[in-house]
Amino acid sequence: MDDQATSSxxxxxxxxxxxxxxxxxVGANRTLREPVSAxxxxxxxxxxxxxxxxxxxxxxxxxxxIRVINTHGSxxxxxxxxxxxxxSEFMSMEHARAVIDRIMPxxxxxxxxxxxxxxxxxxxxxxxxxxDTLMAACDAYRYQNLGVTEYHDNCADNMRMALKAxxxxxxxxxxxxxxxxNIPVGPGGGVDWLPPVSKAGDHVDLxxxxxxxxxxxxxxxxxxxxxxxxPVEVHFTVLADA
Numbered sequence: 001m002d003d004q005a006t007s008s009x010x011x012x013x014x015x016x017x018x019x020x021x022x023x024x025x026v027g028a029n030r031t032l033r034e035p036v037s038a039x040x041x042x043x044x045x046x047x048x049x050x051x052x053x054x055x056x057x058x059x060x061x062x063x064x065x066i067r068v069i070n071t072h073g074s075x076x077x078x079x080x081x082x083x084x085x086x087x088s089e090f091m092s093m094e095h096a097r098a099v100i101d102r103i104m105p106x107x108x109x110x111x112x113x114x115x116x117x118x119x120x121x122x123x124x125x126x127x128x129x130x131x132d133t134l135m136a137a138c139d140a141y142r143y144q145n146l147g148v149t150e151y152h153d154n155c156a157d158n159m160r161m162a163l164k165a166x167x168x169x170x171x172x173x174x175x176x177x178x179x180x181x182n183i184p185v186g187p188g189g190g191v192d193w194l195p196p197v198s199k200a201g202d203h204v205d206l207x208x209x210x211x212x213x214x215x216x217x218x219x220x221x222x223x224x225x226x227x228x229x230x231p232v233e234v235h236f237t238v239l240a241d242a
Contacts, residue, residue, distance in 0.1 A: 021171035023160060026140050027151040031055045031161040040166035040213060042238040050077065052231045053220035055158030057166050058238060059084065060208035065123065068216065069235040070180050073200035074228045076219040078137050078155040078176040081111070081119050084211040087163075087170045091119050093133040093177060103133050103185070110209070111177065118209040127202035132181035134191070137173055138221055146223050158217035168213065176217075179204060181226055193224045205239075 031054045036042050040059040050056045052075075060066060060081075068077055083089040092114040097103055099112045107125050110118035136142075139156035156173045163169055180196040208214075218234050221227055 022173055023169050023171050025157040025160040025164070027153070027157055028161065029054055029153055029158075031158050032165050035162070035165040038166065040168075044238055044240055047235055047237050050216050050218045050234045050236065052218050052233050053153040053158075055155070055162035055215060055217040056236075057162035057168070057213055057215045058236070059166075060212050060214055060238065062208050062210050063241055065205050065207045065239040065241060066214055067203050067205050067237045067239060068179060069201065069203040069237075070127065070196070070198045071200065071235050072232045073198050073202060074196055074230065075232050075234050076181040076196060076221070076226050077179040077234045078159070078217040078219055079179050079206075080159055080174060080176050080215040081206075081208075082168075082170060082213045082215070083113065083119065084213055087168065087213070089113050089115050089117075089119075090170070090174045091177065093175045096177075097133055104129060104131055105133070105177070111206075114174075119212055120206045120214075121209055122204060123207050124203075124205035127180060127198040127204070130180065130182050130197050132178035132183045133175075134185075135178060135181065135183060136175050137217070138219065139173070143223070148223075153220035155217040155219055158220075159215045162215045162217070163213070166213075178219075181219075183226075193226050195225050195228045207241075 081091040095112040100109045105122045111120040113119045137155035143152040180198045182194040
């Protein structure tokens with residue numbers, strides 16, 4: 001794996017007993033070295049890549065739109081948004097579900113923060129609209145539970161590293177909007193972990209309702225089939241407006 005942690009992932013939870021929050025990655029990959037710019041400000045209209053298994057952070061000004069593209073159709077993209085001048089306010093799926101009264105957002109839906117204010121609006125979606133708002137970002141402990149003994153790239157660390165690469169830090173890892181992640185809920189309340197139903201080139205457009213920092217992770221999951229067991233890159237472009 002690319003630039004894995006300098007040592008094997010340790011399962012001893014005491015190693016983190018002194019950490020006052022959840023803001024530090026436990027491993028490393030190229031996310032740390034390849035920000036879109038020093039402070040995350042993008043070039044409008046430029047197509048950027050989020051490499052497979054990695055993350056990127058980008059600053060949006062209120063009114064700007066970010067288009068996230070499922071380049072191959074098979075890739076889940078974890079998506080976060082933080083208020084630009086106060087990262088303790090962030091897009092919150094549990095609050096968003098209460099606002100839109102469903103578990104999958106559709107075009108026109110506002111996405112609320114943990115202070116119940118809109119931070120993004122989903123303005124367009126060319127895919128079948130199957131996204132997930134229930135599952136936490138994968139992390140080192142998720143892979144430990146799946147039987148992985150060494151460090152494995154993960155979305156939680158990608159978020160932390162993407163922010164760190166542009167000089168920012170969040171104290172926690174909110175549950176992301178899992179774009180194109182297919183987690184159907186059955187009649188009895190059970191869930192399945194299935195590949196996306198999107199096609200190559202499908203995209204979503206999300207408009208910033210306040211100045212914010214967006215983070216994306218091209219999910220590294222290769223054990224359960226949510227990425228067809230084959231993590232690949234996604235792309236994004238920041239537009240002046242919808």
